[in-house]
Amino acid sequence: MTTEPASAALPRKRPVRRAWNRFKQFFATPHQWMGALFLLVFGYLILVPVSQIVFSTLRIQEGDTRRAGGEIGEWTLYYWQRTLVGDLAQRIFYEPLVNTLIVSAGYTLLAMTIGVVLAWLLVKTNLPFKRFIGIAALIPYIVPSWTIALAWLTMFGNDRIGVGAPGVLQATLGITPPDWLAYGAVPIIVVLAINYFAFTFLLTASALATIDGRLEESAAMHGASGRLILRRITLPLILPALGSAFILTFAQGIGTFGAPAFLGIPARFYVLSTQLYQSAGLGRFADAFALTLVLIVMAALAIYMNSLLLGRRKQFTTMTGKGSTHRSIDLGRWRWPVGAAVLAFVGVAAFVPIGLLVWQSLQMNLGNFTVQNLTFAYWVGRVDGVDGILVDSRVQRAAWNSLRIGLAVATLTALIGVMTGYVVSKARGTWLARVVEQMSFLPYVIPGIAFGAIYLTMFARPVGPLPALYGTIWIIILAAVVNRLPFASRTGISAMMQVGRSLEEAGEVHGANLFTRLRRILLPLTRRGFLAGFILSFVSTVKDLSLVVLLVTPQTMVLTVLTFGYVELGRRQFADAIGVVIVVIVLGCTWLAQWLTKTNPLSGFGGSQT
Amino acid sequence: MSRVVLEGVTKRFGDEVAVDRLSLEIEDGDFFSLLGPSGCGKTTTMRLIAGLERPDEGRIWIGDQLVCDAADGTFVPAPNRRLGMVFQNYALWPHMTVEDNIRFGLHVRKVPESEQRQRLTDVIKQLQIEGLEKRYPNELSGGQQQRIALARELVTQAGVLMMDEPLSNLDAKLRIDMRLELKRLHADTGRTIIYVTHDQLEALTLSRRMAVMSKGLVQQVGSPDEVFMRPANVFVASFMGQSTINTFPATLDAGAVRGEGFEMPIVAAASGDGRREGAGSRQVVVAARPEELTLHRTASVGALHCEVVSELPMGYTSLVQVRPLDIGEERFVTLEHPRSDAVFEPGTEVWVGIEAARVHVFDAATNQRVVVANAG
Numbered sequence A: 001m002t003t004e005p006a007s008a009a010l011p012r013k014r015p016v017r018r019a020w021n022r023f024k025q026f027f028a029t030p031h032q033w034m035g036a037l038f039l040l041v042f043g044y045l046i047l048v049p050v051s052q053i054v055f056s057t058l059r060i061q062e063g064d065t066r067r068a069g070g071e072i073g074e075w076t077l078y079y080w081q082r083t084l085v086g087d088l089a090q091r092i093f094y095e096p097l098v099n100t101l102i103v104s105a106g107y108t109l110l111a112m113t114i115g116v117v118l119a120w121l122l123v124k125t126n127l128p129f130k131r132f133i134g135i136a137a138l139i140p141y142i143v144p145s146w147t148i149a150l151a152w153l154t155m156f157g158n159d160r161i162g163v164g165a166p167g168v169l170q171a172t173l174g175i176t177p178p179d180w181l182a183y184g185a186v187p188i189i190v191v192l193a194i195n196y197f198a199f200t201f202l203l204t205a206s207a208l209a210t211i212d213g214r215l216e217e218s219a220a221m222h223g224a225s226g227r228l229i230l231r232r233i234t235l236p237l238i239l240p241a242l243g244s245a246f247i248l249t250f251a252q253g254i255g256t257f258g259a260p261a262f263l264g265i266p267a268r269f270y271v272l273s274t275q276l277y278q279s280a281g282l283g284r285f286a287d288a289f290a291l292t293l294v295l296i297v298m299a300a301l302a303i304y305m306n307s308l309l310l311g312r313r314k315q316f317t318t319m320t321g322k323g324s325t326h327r328s329i330d331l332g333r334w335r336w337p338v339g340a341a342v343l344a345f346v347g348v349a350a351f352v353p354i355g356l357l358v359w360q361s362l363q364m365n366l367g368n369f370t371v372q373n374l375t376f377a378y379w380v381g382r383v384d385g386v387d388g389i390l391v392d393s394r395v396q397r398a399a400w401n402s403l404r405i406g407l408a409v410a411t412l413t414a415l416i417g418v419m420t421g422y423v424v425s426k427a428r429g430t431w432l433a434r435v436v437e438q439m440s441f442l443p444y445v446i447p448g449i450a451f452g453a454i455y456l457t458m459f460a461r462p463v464g465p466l467p468a469l470y471g472t473i474w475i476i477i478l479a480a481v482v483n484r485l486p487f488a489s490r491t492g493i494s495a496m497m498q499v500g501r502s503l504e505e506a507g508e509v510h511g512a513n514l515f516t517r518l519r520r521i522l523l524p525l526t527r528r529g530f531l532a533g534f535i536l537s538f539v540s541t542v543k544d545l546s547l548v549v550l551l552v553t554p555q556t557m558v559l560t561v562l563t564f565g566y567v568e569l570g571r572r573q574f575a576d577a578i579g580v581v582i583v584v585i586v587l588g589c590t591w592l593a594q595w596l597t598k599t600n601p602l603s604g605f606g607g608s609q610t
Numbered sequence B: 001m002s003r004v005v006l007e008g009v010t011k012r013f014g015d016e017v018a019v020d021r022l023s024l025e026i027e028d029g030d031f032f033s034l035l036g037p038s039g040c041g042k043t044t045t046m047r048l049i050a051g052l053e054r055p056d057e058g059r060i061w062i063g064d065q066l067v068c069d070a071a072d073g074t075f076v077p078a079p080n081r082r083l084g085m086v087f088q089n090y091a092l093w094p095h096m097t098v099e100d101n102i103r104f105g106l107h108v109r110k111v112p113e114s115e116q117r118q119r120l121t122d123v124i125k126q127l128q129i130e131g132l133e134k135r136y137p138n139e140l141s142g143g144q145q146q147r148i149a150l151a152r153e154l155v156t157q158a159g160v161l162m163m164d165e166p167l168s169n170l171d172a173k174l175r176i177d178m179r180l181e182l183k184r185l186h187a188d189t190g191r192t193i194i195y196v197t198h199d200q201l202e203a204l205t206l207s208r209r210m211a212v213m214s215k216g217l218v219q220q221v222g223s224p225d226e227v228f229m230r231p232a233n234v235f236v237a238s239f240m241g242q243s244t245i246n247t248f249p250a251t252l253d254a255g256a257v258r259g260e261g262f263e264m265p266i267v268a269a270a271s272g273d274g275r276r277e278g279a280g281s282r283q284v285v286v287a288a289r290p291e292e293l294t295l296h297r298t299a300s301v302g303a304l305h306c307e308v309v310s311e312l313p314m315g316y317t318s319l320v321q322v323r324p325l326d327i328g329e330e331r332f333v334t335l336e337h338p339r340s341d342a343v344f345e346p347g348t349e350v351w352v353g354i355e356a357a358r359v360h361v362f363d364a365a366t367n368q369r370v371v372v373a374n375a376g
Helices: A013-028 A030-056 A078-084 A089-124 A131-136 A145-156 A169-173 A185-210 A215-223 A226-253 A258-267 A272-281 A284-321 A332-361 A394-427 A431-445 A448-456 A473-498 A503-510 A514-543 A559-568 A572-597 B042-050 B098-108 B111-126 B142-154 B172-189 B202-206 B222-227 B232-239
Strands: B004-013 B016-026 B032-034 B057-062 B065-069 B084-086 B160-164 B192-199 B211-215 B217-222 B246-252 B254-258 B264-272 B283-290 B294-296 B304-314 B317-324 B332-338 B349-353 B360-363 B369-374
Touching: A030 A394, A030 A431, A030 A448, A030 A473, A078 A089, A089 A226, A089 A272, A089 A284, A131 A332, A145 A169, A145 A185, A145 A258, A145 A332, A145 A559, A145 A572, A185 A226, A185 A258, A185 A332, A215 A226, A226 A284, A226 A448, A258 A559, A272 A284, A272 A448, A272 B349, A284 A431, A332 A572, A394 A431, A394 A448, A394 A473, A394 A503, A394 A559, A431 A473, A431 B222, A448 A473, A448 B065, A473 A514, A503 A514, A503 B084, A503 B217, A503 B360, A514 B222, A559 A572, A572 B084, B004 B042, B004 B349, B016 B042, B016 B057, B016 B217, B016 B360, B032 B042, B032 B202, B042 B057, B042 B160, B042 B192, B084 B142, B098 B111, B098 B142, B111 B142, B111 B304, B142 B172, B142 B317, B172 B202, B192 B202, B202 B222, B211 B222, B211 B232, B217 B222, B217 B232, B232 B283, B232 B360, B246 B264, B246 B332, B294 B332
Parallel strands: B032 B192, B032 B211, B084 B160, B160 B192
Antiparallel strands: B004 B016, B004 B057, B057 B065, B211 B217, B246 B254, B246 B283, B254 B264, B264 B369, B283 B360, B294 B349, B304 B317, B304 B349, B317 B332, B360 B369
């Protein structure tokens, strides 16, 4: 022995060496430097942009020097005054705000009602066709909401507003749907409810499935009737889950853009997200940012309420017991009628929108629903000097952009997911794990369109080490990666947490360095989860409209924004055809992810906004 | 040389002190057990030696290498410590076959292929796990998994082998077989083994030396016999026994230990450190395991007068619960007695013999052992 411990002197103070050793240690401990890197990068990509937009609503912007009465960059309350109390406040803020609240409350309540009834029927009763209903109910949630909005117009559109083409009802039955049914609050509420009910359905179903069946049985032993058990036992037990579902559904749709754009803008019905788009389109970024901040605050409040609720939920620990013995409630003579009704509803919600899009994409003349009018011209032919979508080079370029952006985002988010998962699982219980986890959740409260607006201005010119990204696909990739971060890190954390800590430590003891441990132990064990995460990231990037609508340029055009453009031009058949292509990609990839994990990849806190 | 030395090692998790100024010397070739109830810091101690945790204070040597010094931040990470470790849940990699699991460490350390094969064959023979090479861990029984986990550590030929409750997931019979096997392996390989367990019987049967821990502190270090026969304090005395220990408050003076209702003559007393006691009486605690007390049907000098409350037959012996008569408070004493004697009906009058040669005396204030010599 070089040093005899028994006779070793008390440790002397060696501050320099100690600091150097600490420094070396920090970088020899992978989860620490990874955590630090993570905080640095995402601090820069999340906190800096948000604080920048706060500042830009408080400083005079270019072009506003005369109106705001000051020099560029001077502090001002001009924009907030304009938004909150000015002459235009009613039109650019209060009206969209009230509309947003009406629409959000409306679709959330409707989606909750459908989702809860469906969950109860599927989990607790002997409803027929359960398997099919369970799968079909997820389809409207997987397809982008704007495709449902387009299908709505195909069904209920009238020739007075918008593109002026009649929908199915008007064309075949001669009934002219009133304007309130074709455009505005009602259709947006219904479309978003159809889009989101599967989310509340999944949350409620898993809550119902984890109730210990004995709790209900002992109530029955005390002589309680089925109805009483439902009211006094089952509902109170899942109430916190319902509250959580309500808030999360509300938060998810608050900044959604596609459906309100298609169903609202033609009738001058604006919500915050479409108003934000309008302001940004006019170059009034400070106004847009004020709305962005309002959206962020609303979403953050909702998430905060949810965390309060989930905190309280701990007192309901009984419900996390094993989902044991389930006694199916016999629907009796109602079994088949109810089954048929549910089947019809779910079938309509899942398949009719897609069918309508296909049908309309095959119409030579818009709004003519006869067989003689069918054509493949919009798919493979040429109409008015525009090629069909399968042979159009612009569509092909957009498809290529969608594809490579989707792949890049999926790859990066998968890597970041691995990294966050590793850091959080390795450092669990420490402040580092908590900060990384919370930071990765932050983008959840920033609606897609708000993200677009923020990144548009932040990366229009060179910032720090990054060159000007606007006009390249990198700005879209960057925004999408940060936007997907909550989902990616959640996938990563749960996958890594499932791998017992000792499996990695056994590798460590055997002399394997970080790279070897990742390659030989951690990645092989979490492969399926990450592959599913990769595919879902790809899917949500390909179907996304809210995030990219402000960020694309003609060179970086993607499929969804191209669709949006066709709708604005009134070329519905082209839009519908591209919509069908996106739906096919999205459904196919989701099925693949589900097959890979053998679980439901949509469970958790939901997909993304579209 | 595979000696392991810890010096003043402290590990905190937040405000909680998991290991408190721990110093240990584990000799080369030792079979050393860390024994204690759950949460006593024994697993943390092992993880500190392995390099999976970093101490807040203190130093650790493995062989002649200083692997850890909290004072200047020296820290050799786990991959470079070249130790073996069997985890409580075995930590077999579920995506690798048995062979890949065993060869992982050799592969990582770039042992030549031919030697890998040779060592694999040897260890498979040594642990009698032939024919399992191509299976996956989930296709093995618990006992087989245990052997694979052991094989995976033996094959690397690390000088120090650590085991964290390795037998706790096995059923009772298999556990006894594996104990014999471990003892044989230790004799065959001559490795230093550090063994973490909460099962005193495992520690007693396997170890050459052991440390009893509680609340992050080492309570006693010694051979199994020393620890069992001469527990250093009340905690060790009560932890090292099959059932709850009986304690009696008493007074020690020159001639005897006197408690309420009993008396135990002695000739001399010294503190645990061998220091001779001066004159004057002091407060002590007499601790006796059920098998260290004797039961009599007739009165004898100094014995505790009791009546039988209940009897729990346990095969050859039975556990008899009695209640002392003639004392102020209501309390119970448990003792073990051969079954060959007649049955004790509740209410039977009996006398409990407490003899200095069999029981343990601890200072009431310091909790430390007082060495007493029996007069009888």
